[in-house]
Every structure is written in structure tokens, then in C-alpha cells.
Amino acid sequence: MQSSPTGRVWVWPNGRTLGLTAVLVAMCYAGASQSNGAAYLLCFLLTSLAIVSVVHAWANLHGLKITVETILPVFAGDEVVAPVVVSGKRGRSHFSVQVSATREVPLTPGDTIVPDAPLRLEVRFPSPGRGHHRVVPLHLTSDYPLGFFTAHQRVKAAHDFYVYPAPHGSLPFPTTIAPTRQPRDGVRHEGDDFGGTRMWQQGESQRHIDWKAAARNPVLLTKQWTGETDEILYFEWGALPALDTEARLSQLTKWIVSAERGFETYELRLPGKTIRASRGDGHFHECLRALASFEGPAAS
Amino acid sequence: MNLFRQSRRSSTLANAPLIGMIVALVGGIIPLGERVASWVFFGFFAACIVRILLNRPGARLPSLPVKLFLFVASIGGVAISYGSPVGIEPGFSILVALVGLKLIEANGPRDFHVLGLLGFFLALCDLFFSQDFVRWLYVAAILLLVLATLVRFHRGRGAASYPRSAWLAVKLLAQALPIAALLFLFFPRVYGGFRFQFSQSLMNIGGMSDRLSPGSISSMALNGDIVFRADFPDGNIPPISAMYWRGGVLWRGEGLTWVLGPFLSHERRTGLLGGPAVRQRISLQPHGGRWLFALDSPASDERDLRGATYQPGNVLQSRRVIISRFRYEILSRPENRETTLPRDHRIAALHLPSHVDPRVRALVDSWKVGNPAPEQIVESARRYFRREHFVYSLQPGTYSDAHGLEEFLFERRQGFCEHYAAAFATLMRLAGIPSRIVIGYHGGEFNSLGKYVIVRQSDAHAWCEVWIKDTGWQRVDPTDMIAPDRISSNFATFLQTHTAQPDPDSAQGSLAATGLREIQHDLQLAWDSLNYQWDLHVLNFDEEAQNNFLLSLGLGSTSWVDILFWIVLTVALFIAALSYLLRRPQGRVDKVAQGYASFCRALARAGLPREPWEGAQHFGARAARQFPEQATFLERISALYVELRYSPARPNPHAFLAAVRRLPRFTAPHGN
Numbered sequence: 001m002q003s004s005p006t007g008r009v010w011v012w013p014n015g016r017t018l019g020l021t022a023v024l025v026a027m028c029y030a031g032a033s034q035s036n037g038a039a040y041l042l043c044f045l046l047t048s049l050a051i052v053s054v055v056h057a058w059a060n061l062h063g064l065k066i067t068v069e070t071i072l073p074v075f076a077g078d079e080v081v082a083p084v085v086v087s088g089k090r091g092r093s094h095f096s097v098q099v100s101a102t103r104e105v106p107l108t109p110g111d112t113i114v115p116d117a118p119l120r121l122e123v124r125f126p127s128p129g130r131g132h133h134r135v136v137p138l139h140l141t142s143d144y145p146l147g148f149f150t151a152h153q154r155v156k157a158a159h160d161f162y163v164y165p166a167p168h169g170s171l172p173f174p175t176t177i178a179p180t181r182q183p184r185d186g187v188r189h190e191g192d193d194f195g196g197t198r199m200w201q202q203g204e205s206q207r208h209i210d211w212k213a214a215a216r217n218p219v220l221l222t223k224q225w226t227g228e229t230d231e232i233l234y235f236e237w238g239a240l241p242a243l244d245t246e247a248r249l250s251q252l253t254k255w256i257v258s259a260e261r262g263f264e265t266y267e268l269r270l271p272g273k274t275i276r277a278s279r280g281d282g283h284f285h286e287c288l289r290a291l292a293s294f295e296g297p298a299a300s
Numbered sequence: 301m302n303l304f305r306q307s308r309r310s311s312t313l314a315n316a317p318l319i320g321m322i323v324a325l326v327g328g329i330i331p332l333g334e335r336v337a338s339w340v341f342f343g344f345f346a347a348c349i350v351r352i353l354l355n356r357p358g359a360r361l362p363s364l365p366v367k368l369f370l371f372v373a374s375i376g377g378v379a380i381s382y383g384s385p386v387g388i389e390p391g392f393s394i395l396v397a398l399v400g401l402k403l404i405e406a407n408g409p410r411d412f413h414v415l416g417l418l419g420f421f422l423a424l425c426d427l428f429f430s431q432d433f434v435r436w437l438y439v440a441a442i443l444l445l446v447l448a449t450l451v452r453f454h455r456g457r458g459a460a461s462y463p464r465s466a467w468l469a470v471k472l473l474a475q476a477l478p479i480a481a482l483l484f485l486f487f488p489r490v491y492g493g494f495r496f497q498f499s500q501s502l503m504n505i506g507g508m509s510d511r512l513s514p515g516s517i518s519s520m521a522l523n524g525d526i527v528f529r530a531d532f533p534d535g536n537i538p539p540i541s542a543m544y545w546r547g548g549v550l551w552r553g554e555g556l557t558w559v560l561g562p563f564l565s566h567e568r569r570t571g572l573l574g575g576p577a578v579r580q581r582i583s584l585q586p587h588g589g590r591w592l593f594a595l596d597s598p599a600s601d602e603r604d605l606r607g608a609t610y611q612p613g614n615v616l617q618s619r620r621v622i623i624s625r626f627r628y629e630i631l632s633r634p635e636n637r638e639t640t641l642p643r644d645h646r647i648a649a650l651h652l653p654s655h656v657d658p659r660v661r662a663l664v665d666s667w668k669v670g671n672p673a674p675e676q677i678v679e680s681a682r683r684y685f686r687r688e689h690f691v692y693s694l695q696p697g698t699y700s701d702a703h704g705l706e707e708f709l710f711e712r713r714q715g716f717c718e719h720y721a722a723a724f725a726t727l728m729r730l731a732g733i734p735s736r737i738v739i740g741y742h743g744g745e746f747n748s749l750g751k752y753v754i755v756r757q758s759d760a761h762a763w764c765e766v767w768i769k770d771t772g773w774q775r776v777d778p779t780d781m782i783a784p785d786r787i788s789s790n791f792a793t794f795l796q797t798h799t800a801q802p803d804p805d806s807a808q809g810s811l812a813a814t815g816l817r818e819i820q821h822d823l824q825l826a827w828d829s830l831n832y833q834w835d836l837h838v839l840n841f842d843e844e845a846q847n848n849f850l851l852s853l854g855l856g857s858t859s860w861v862d863i864l865f866w867i868v869l870t871v872a873l874f875i876a877a878l879s880y881l882l883r884r885p886q887g888r889v890d891k892v893a894q895g896y897a898s899f900c901r902a903l904a905r906a907g908l909p910r911e912p913w914e915g916a917q918h919f920g921a922r923a924a925r926q927f928p929e930q931a932t933f934l935e936r937i938s939a940l941y942v943e944l945r946y947s948p949a950r951p952n953p954h955a956f957l958a959a960v961r962r963l964p965r966f967t968a969p970h971g972n
Contacts, residue, residue, distance in 0.1 A: 015410070016410075016413045016417075019413065019414065019417045020417060020420075022417075023417050023420050023421055023424075026421065026424065027420075027424050030424060030427075030428070032489070034428065034624055035624035035625070035842060036427060036428070036431060036624065036839075037431070037838050037839035037840065037841055037842070038427045038431040038435075038436050038439075038838070038839060039424055039427050039428075040484065040489070041436070041480070041484055041838060042423060042424060042427060042439065042443070044479075044480045044483040044484050044487065045440075045443070045473075045476060045477075045480040046420060046443070047479075047480070047483060048476035048477070048478075048479035048480040048483065049447070049472055049473065049476040051476070051479055051871065051875065052472055052475045052476045052479070052875075052878065053472060054875075055875050055878045055879045055882060056472065056882065058879060058882075059879060059882035059883060062882075062883060063883070095454060095455050095456065096454045096455065096456050110456060111456065112455065112456055143409075143454055144451075144454045144455070145450070145451045145454055145468060145472065146447065146450045146451065146454070146472075147409070147413050147416075147450055147453070147454055148413075
């Protein structure tokens with residue numbers, strides 16, 4: 001959790017400013033054409049209010065502190081969820097503050113930040129391209145106090161997060177160096193350890209059907225058995241020469257995801273970087289991080 | 301049917317801001333009530349109630365076809381009830397109807413702002429009908445309510461409260477006032493040259509017409525509307541009873557009915573005799589006519605008159621119809637007389653009614669026996685009115701058109717000033733003395749607080765002028781002979797004294813009542829004085845007044861570009877100051893925290909920053925080890941701070957703050 005450098009607060013006109021301007025012009029015209037001093041006074045008063053409200057809009061966003069908490073990694077194309085903490089300095093309240101990842105203002109009233117009670121919210125935004133990102137682009141906006149102007153502040157919240165390549169590709173697992181007993185489909189059918197259940201399909205052996213579960217469910221499930229194996233899957237960058245960089249990364253990601261689901265042991269070999277065969281959550285994310293921050297074969 | 305269902309949304313507006321906005325809109329629409337078709341007016345209130353009901357959870361706003369139907373129906377309804385959708389009153393009706401429709405369909409922040417803007421616009425429309433101070437305060441209240449509602453809306457659901465939002469709105473308004481005043485004083489004004497003027501039909505214009513007939517003045521006798529206010533910049537104030545405010549001159553009479561008469565040549569304004577001058581500054585309320593009133597009789601040089609000319613009969617007429625308040629300065633010379641009577645004036649002033657009753661002729665002939673001088677004939681006529689028990693009455697009854705004069709002179713003998721003036725002028729013409737009728741106002745109420753005269757419609761008056769050779773036109777006020785106290789006091793007082801029944805039993809009570817009435821009257825005068833100042837300094841602050849103001853500041857020759865530049869600069873400085881103020885921390889300043897922070901900063905400068913995880917006690921101990929020479933001081937500060945923060949006894953922070961103020965320079969011992 002680290003505090004972030006914030007940009008200046010700018011106050012911009014919005015659609016309602018146009019409406020207000022129209023009303024002000026009408027008042028000024030009425031003052032001039034009807035020799036109506038009172039209409040002039042009303043016009044000037046409203047103009048001054050608009051000017052003063054600009055200052056208040058500015059002050060409302062001024063002095064906000066933004067921190068971003070841990071962002072979980074996502075696959076490209078998924079939504080990034082950033083937990084954001086907004087706190088006010090100097091013991092002041094800030095009203096109707098909206099935090100979003102884009103400049104567009106969502107059409108809901110924003111949140112209020114009272115002194116000593118930081119506001120926690122989740123900002124969701126479509127993930128940027130795969131990679132290791134170090135900055136969360138955030139926008140603070142507020143229409144407070146009158147809504148005729150929008151205060152806006154750009155915040156580049158410094159925070160690491162990874163966007164993994166999207167798992168894509170239909171190629172089968174590469175042939176492993178260790179001999180195989182049967183064609184690979186990502187899941188082994190024989191072994192000593194119970195590995196969960198999946199839908200039973202016509203033609204499969206009825207020996208593994210989970211009959212106890214069949215009493216509870218209308219569908220038939222078949223038990224899967226996996227086992228400790230001496231086999232290692234080698235996912236190699238060089239094994240996919242026909243694809244371009246991103247497609248290769250997607251294919252490798254897909255394999256890693258499938259392998260991790262299938263409790264396989266796998267090793268990732270990228271140009272210039274090899275992640276030794278292992279499995280488990282730490283290994284899984286290490287491999288995906290490597291893929292996410294892969295900078296091309298030229299690096300080798 | 302799909303369209304019906306799909307376009308129905310449930311309301312997303314919170315109740316409190318919605319109701320506040322509805323109150324503001326209703327406040328803006330009430331003054332328009334008279335100008336709006338009554339069904340539209342009540343339809344608007346129905347729309348308010350419907351909208352509040354639709355804000356219940358579960359209810360849905362009307363569908364698109366229903367809204368379209370209501371739209372077409374209201375516009376069509378207005379067009380049918382007025383015969384046309386174009387015009388002032390249909391326009392306002394449509395405006396009110398549209399505000400109601402917008403209210404029904406309003407949903408979401410955008411619509412809410414549209415309602416706020418409509419509120420501002422309605423406030424503007426309210427100012428078309430009246431611009432006096434009360435109305436402006438009312439409009440300012442509506443403005444404040446709209447602002448508070450907008451603030452309330454933007455505070456969202458969590459932190460919203462009306463008193464706080466209203467307080468912020470008041471603060472915004474107060475901060476806006478200096479800029480508004482600056483803009484008001486210096487922003488270049490443009491007036492005139494606009495074709496679109498509708499004040500004439502908006503203002504409640506009543507009062508003088510170009511015609512005098514029985515009842516035309518008595519009908520105004522109870523109308524307290526202000527016609528104009530006049531002050532006297534030279535301090536030369538004539539007595540109220542001598543204030544004959546000249547308006548128009550009527551030349552053609554048919555018995556009791558008098559009209560303007562033929563077009564006449566302009567008299568030469570050279571033979572002016574002079575006499576004492578009374579300078580008046582008159583603030584005329586819009587009356588829809590062109591007459592400009594002035595004390596009898598106006599003698600300003602024609603070149604000094606802004607947009608006005610002299611008309612035959614020595615009356616002033618504006619070139620433009622007076623549809624907005626008009627302020628002018630005029631010089632009058634009460635003793636001034638013309639010396640020559642143009643031929644066509646003489647003919648017009650001797651023109652007899654087509655029918656004259658023999659009894660009237662006999663009466664006039666009786667005065668002419670012995671061929672007396674015209675002055676003597678005038679005196680005979682005055683004596684006649686004084687002797688023959690004429691009654692001054694507000695309800696003289698109606699007189700017939702054809703025989704009104706003789707009926708009035710010989711039978712009923714009841715009349716208001718228009719009867720007397722008309723009869724007197726006709727009698728003079730029958731006697732061969734040129735005469736004419738002047739209509740205008742007489743007297744007024746002197747406001748001793750503001751040193752000005754208020755002239756109301758109830759002060760309307762008609763009197764007579766006769767031409768006496770070598771003297772010129774001379775004023776004869778027949779009402780003076782019938783009801784002298786009507787002339788010596790103003791009409792309101794006259795009515796009071798003549799209608800009140802003395803009741804000896806409640807002398808005590810009536811004394812108190814009189815006292816109360818006097819206090820009330822004084823308050824009214826003070827209030828009117830405020831209104832007059834408002835009129836003078838705000839409403840009449842036009843191009844000319846602005847130029848005078850700039851001249852008085854010595855900025856007469858400054859170009860508008862420069863002035864605009866200075867406006868922008870001043871506003872920018874004001875904004876900078878305001879933003880500095882707004883940045884400052886609000887609420888209670890935690891002096892203890894500030895003091896401890898300065899303590900930590902001093903130690904950090906000396907090379908011992910406080911770690912983020914470190915408590916005050918731990919940090920104090922570490923600092924004491926680092927700087928053994930100041931160990932006691934450091935421990936004392938830490939102990940005081942810990943006590944202040946954690947002791948349930950809420951000790952006095954004085955000792956701590958005093959200690960922090962005397963922070964020494966922390967120096968590490970050598971060799972450390």
C-alpha cells in the first residue's frame with residue numbers, strides 16, 4: 001500500500017454549464033431589452049455564483065490522498081479490480097467524489113469522504129494488454145457543489161499488477177521427454193489419488209461413475225484418478241515456431257492453465273528464462289508472470 | 301404496448317432534493333399565476349403532487365406515449381384557451397405547462413439540473429411583473445432554495461442534510477456578492493435598440509387615460525399604486541398643497557366629458573417670464589402611456605430633456621411609450637406664464653359643446669351682466685360653486701351623457717374633481733373665456749425620511765386653466781372651493797377624516813389606535829424609502845447612471861476594454877484569495893498533534909526520524925539514548941504527549957505546548 005502522486009485538480013465545464021449559460025444570456029438580454037435592472041442583478045449574481053462554485057469544486061477535490069491496495073492478477077480481457085482507499089487530509093469532508101478508471105463520469109452521485117474515515121471502494125476497469133503494469137490510471141471527478149462544473153483530477157496510482165496473456169490456443173500438449181502411456185488430453189485417467197469428478201460421457205467406462213453422487217444429481221459424474229508421476233511437461237517457446245509472439249504466449253498460458261488444473265508438473269522454457277519444473281500456485285503464477293512480462297524473442 | 305412498458309422507469313431521485321426543488325418551482329410559479337391560464341396553474345400543482353407520489357418505491361414514471369400525449373394536450377389546450385399559442389399569456393402558460401411536464405418525467409442528475417435551471421428562469425420571469433424590493437427578496441429566496449437543493453442533491457445520500465446544504469448555499473451566495481456587485485457596477489450596460497419589449501403588457505398598468513369623463517378619476521381614488529416618486533435635489537420643496545403635477549391637457553369638452561382635442565401648433569417657448577425654479581428628479585413607474593409628469597409648469601430647456609418633447613398646453617411627452625421605469629430631471633417654474641395665445645389655441649379653447657342647455661346659458665349670462673372683466677366672471681363662477689351647496693363625493697352616481705352638465709349643476713350637485721373641472725371649464729367657455737382642463741396628480745405624500753414625495757394613483761386630479769389676457773393661463777381649481785381640505789391634504793387623509801365616526805366612549809382606545817396607526821404609517825414610509833433607494837440605485841442604474849458613476853470615480857475616459865481587464869483581474873484575485881481560504885483545514889485544529897509533529901520534525905532534522913511503526917514512548921526512549929544530553933527533556937515531552945493522548949483525565953495541553961515551543965537544537969554527542 002503506497003500513496004500516489006496526484007495531478008492538479010482541474011475544473012471543466014460540462015453539459016450543464018451550457019444550460020446555465022443559456023439562462024444567463026436570457027437574463028442579460030431581459031435586463032438590456034426590458035431595462036430591467038433587477039434582471040441584470042440576478043444575472044450578475046448567478047454568474048458570480050457560478051464563478052464561486054468553480055472554486056468550491058476545486059477545493060472539494062483538493063487534498064485527497066489515494067492509495068491502491070493489492071490488485072489480483074487477471075488474464076487479458078478480464079476486468080481488473082482495484083481496491084482503492086481515498087482519504088481526505090486536513091480534516092475536511094469531500095463530497096460526491098467519484099473514482100473511476102476512465103474520464104467518463106458515471107451517472108450516479110459519488111461518495112462522501114468524511115474526516116478520519118477513509119473511503120474504500122473497488123474500481124473495475126477492463127484490463128490493459130498483457131504485461132507488468134506499474135501504474136493504475138485513476139480519475140477523480142466531482143460535480144459538487146452545484147453541478148455546473150466538474151472538477152477532475154488525474155491520479156497515477158503507483159501499484160504493481162500483472163495482466164497475464166489470455167489463455168488461447170487449441171494445440172495439444174507438446175510431447176514430453178518422458179515416455180507416455182496414453183495420448184495426452186491434459187487429464188490423466190489412471191492413478192492412485194482421487195482427482196475430482198467430471199461429467200460422464202457416453203462410451204466411457206462405467207467403473208468410475210460416482211454412483212453415490214448419482215443418487216443426489218440427475219447427471220452422472222465420473223471419478224478421475226490422478227497420481228504422482230515422474231512425467232514432466234515441457235512448455236517451450238521454441239516448440240511453437242508457426243505462431244506469432246502473442247499467439248505463442250496465449251498458447252503457453254493455455255497449456256499452463258490446463259496443466260495446473262490437471263495437477264501436472266510442468267516447466268516453462270522461454271528464451272533467456274527457464275522456470276524449473278514444479279507445480280502449485282506459486283509456480284503457476286511465476287510462470288504466468290514470466291509470460292506476462294515477456295518482451296519478445298529478441299531478448300534472448 | 302411494449303413501448304408503454306419499456307419506457308416506464310422507476311424514479312432515481314431522492315425524496316428530499318426532489319421536494320426541495322418542487323417547493324422552489326412552486327415559489328417561482330406563484331407570481332406568474334395571474335398571467336397563466338388557471339387550468340395550467342392547477343395542472344402544475346397536480347403535476348407536483350403526482351411527481352411526489354411517483355417517487356414512492358415501486359412506482360414508475362409515466363411512459364413515453366403518456367408524456368407525448370400530455371405534451372400535445374397541454375400545448376393544444378393553451379392554444380385553444382387563448383385562441384393562439386403565441387403571445388405573452390399563452391407563452392407563460394406553455395412555460396408553466398412545460399415545467400410541470402419536465403417535473404413529471406424528471407429522473408436522474410441531468411433532469412434534476414434542468415429543473416434547477418428552470419427554477420432560475422422562473423425567477424427571472426417573476427421579475428418581469430414587478431421589480432420592487434420585496435419581489436427581489438422573494439426571487440433571491442427562490443434562488444437560495446434552488447442552490448440549497450442542488451447542493452443537497454450533490455451531497456448524495458450519505459452526508460446530506462438540508463440545514464448544512466442551505467448553509468453552504470448561503471455561504472456561496474455571500475461569497476458571490478462581491479463579484480456580483482463588481483459586475484453590476486462596472487459591467488458595460490446596453491439599453492435600448494431592442495425590438496422585443498413586453499413589459500407593457502406585463503406591468504399592471506392603470507391610471508390616467510387621455511380622456512376625462514364622470515368617474516374616470518374617482519375610479520382611481522382608492523388605488524394606492526405608486527405613479528412616481530419625486531425628490532428635489534436643490535432642496536427647494538414647495539408645500540404639498542401647491543404641488544400640481546401636470547400630466548396632460550384636454551381641449552375638447554362635451555359637457556362633463558373631455559378629450560384631447562385637435563392637433564395644435566406648438567406654442568413658442570420664448571416669452572417665459574421666469575420666477576423661482578423648482579428642480580425635481582422624478583422616478584416614474586411604467587404606465588403604458590407617454591405622459592411625463594412635472595410640477596406646474598415645466599420650464600426646462602427642451603435640449604435638456606432626454607427623449608421628451610413639449611406638447612401644446614405646456615405638457616411633457618416622452619418620445620417612447622413608458623413601459624419601463626423612467627427617471628428624469630425637470631425644472632419647473634410655478635409662476636411662469638405665457639404671454640401669447642396662438643390663434644388655433646384660442647379657437648380650441650373656446651370651442652363649445654354641441655348642445656348647451658338654456659339653464660346653463662342663463663346662468664352664465666347672469667354673470668356677464670354689466671360686461672365685467674374676465675377675472676370677475678371667474679370669481680362669479682367660483683362664488684357660485686361655493687354657495688350652492690355642492691358636495692364633494694366619491695360616489696356621485698352616474699350622469700347621463702347628453703344632459704350630465706345641467707343635471708350636475710342644478711339638480712344633484714354631487715361630484716368628484718372631474719365633474720367640477722369639466723363643468724367649470726365649460727362654463728368659462730360659455731362666458732367667452734378660453735379654458736382647458738389639465739389632468740395629472742395633486743399633492744402626494746411627503747416621506748420625511750427620504751425627503752421625497754410619493755404620488756399615488758389616488759392622488760389623480762383634474763383642474764381647470766383659464767386664459768386671462770396679460771396674465772396668461774391661470775390655474776383655477778374648482779375642487780378647492782368645494783372641499784378645501786381635499787386640496788390642503790392628500791386624499792388618503794381626507795378620506796380618513798371624512799369617514800371616521802367620532803366615538804366619545806372609546807376616546808382612550810382610539811388614541812391608542814391612532815398611535816398604532818401612526819407607527820404603522822411610519823414603518824410604511826420607511827419601507828417605501830427603502831424601496832425608493834432600491835429604485836434609484838439598483839433598478840435605475842442604467843447606461844447613463846453608470847457613466848456618471850465612472851466619471852465620479854475619475855474613470856470617465858477609461859475604455860471598456862480596460863475596465864473589463866480590471867474586472868477580470870479583480871475577480872481572479874478574489875478567486876485566488878477564496879481558494880486559499882478554502883484550502884485551509886476546517887474545523888478544530890489539533891494543536892497537540894501539530895506540536896508533536898514539529899517535535900518529530902526537529903528530531904528528524906537532527907538525524908533521528910520517527911519510524912512509521914514507532915509509538916511515542918518507544919521513539920522518546922530511542923531519542924533519549926541518541927541525545928543523552930537532552931534526555932530529560934525528551935522523556936518529559938514524550939511522557940506529556942502520551943498522557944495527553946491516552947490519559948482518561950483529559951489533562952491540560954498547556955505544559956506540553958509550552959515545552960514544544962522551546963524545542964532546543966538536538967546535537968548528538970561527539971564521537972557518536
